[in-house]
Amino acid sequence: MPSNNTTDPTAEWKNTCHPYVPGLEPSYGYVPSLAAGIVFCTLFGLSMVAHTFQFTWKRTWWCSVFAVGCLVEVLGWAGRTWSSQCPYNGNAFLMQISTLIIAPTFFTAGVYVLLGRLIAILGRSSSMLSPTLYLWIFCTCDVLSLVIQAVGGGMASIASNNGSDTKPGTDTMVAGILFQLGSITIFVFFAVDFIRRTMKQHVLHTMSRTVVPLLVSMVLSITCIYIRSIYRTIELLQGWKGFLITHEGYFIALDGAMMVLAVSVFNFIHPGCFLPQNETVGSSRDSVDKEIPTEARV
Template identity: 50%
Template sequence: MIDISRIPEPLRNPNNCQKDLIPPFKYSYGYRPSLAAGIVFCILFGIAFFGHTLQTIRLRRWTSGLLAIGALTELIGWAGRTWSAECPYNQNAFLMQIVTLIIGPVFFTSALYVLLGTFITILGRKYSIISPRMYTIIFLSCDVISLIIQAAGGAMASSAAGSQGDTKLGTNIMVAGVIFQLVAMTVFALLSADFYRRSTKFGMPAEYNRILLALFISLAAIYARSIFRTVELIEGWTGYLMEHEAYFIALDGALMVVAVLIFLPFDPARTIPKVYRATEKKESAEMSDFSTV
């Protein structure tokens, strides 16, 4: 633990904007964040937020709303990193990005849970081990728990890091939250694969398969990101992954862009009504054939 009285005055103020390194005090990140990366990701998540917000207003779908909230959370986080590029010691900017970027993917997984539950409702309970209602209760509850754990741990760790204190407790809490999220996603992935296996015989329109493919790609991106964050946090705040921004850009920022932007060209909010109408027509035709017999 560093004696607070020895910390230079510019670093004691959480609102400071000290740009240059003050040895032996490292930047809060272990490096000075890239301004270019911050701007690029703010633009990308801004596009995702605008697109999904527009769909939320137009079509009033839960999936669009959750994706929009997740994109906004990521946007705030990368705005914090952009701020940190100019003020790398600033504790408020550091807290702003670490809390939002650790919890942002929770909203994306929630959208995936709701999306699969919607498809089960449309196709029928026979294609799923558990009911759509149970998907909502079980997995959204897991997301809320994960969100609370990660946010609490992130706030504790960032506060300690900003004051050059011990980040171990907060980091351990964050790791627990991410691992809990990984377990929930693993179970969801297995159930999703089983649903896909059962429903492939149904003969749904091409839009159906495209949306399911987008779901699996998004889930894979979030899953890979969660593994990265788990390893990163286990290594600690002075670990190799934590102190090299390239890994964070590639294995967090870029993966989350894929997870949310893929649902702009393959938008479930537009496709689900089409799938529902196609299902109704198929069922009506089958009933008509049966009555003829």
């Protein structure tokens, strides 16, 4: 826009590919790393291909959320790779901020469904909530979080490109991340209760296999997502000129690396391979327990 050109020398480069000019900082506050962009595009791309093969092979269609999340991550890191060559391009900036802010929502959805599956296998007594309630409550929260963050990301990136106030969009993004953080915290409470109950009931080992590897992968994944959510909250609260958001190393370590671990762990411990098939160990145990007097149970 002509009105912006007088105050922002980079305004006319928003739709072009102009190389970095020392002293004229891009919206990032730095020039994104080309190497990091290529590495994370490759890692998430490989995980996406692996997840697609795995959920197709095992017919665990719900695991497609992991592949979709990886695709969104690839788009985001492709935007950052684009920005490494065209640091002032507004489309590249919009592309990466709108996708990377919402990608983890697909991973949390997968973890929520996984716990519901484990409850269905190990029995209703292993959880305070039924598997159906888990899906309705936490997946609904996931969708709401995704929408809020996507809207906020779009508002903030458009405002940044136009040189206007980014605070409304940033506040919306923070609200979405805090909402997600709150829902994850509540989920962790129920997940800990699930683990406590299954250990007490000695049902972690089914007739054919143990579900311990899945529990470990679930804990690792949700921990990585939790760390990332805390980082992004602090980053955005500091503002677009804050310390964290203008130092790429933190983003690479606390967002990119955390998300690679959160989703790739399920490539190695895939639910389709580790979930017991056609077993309802817990439910059969529940029915047996009803027939045995309390004082006779071990």
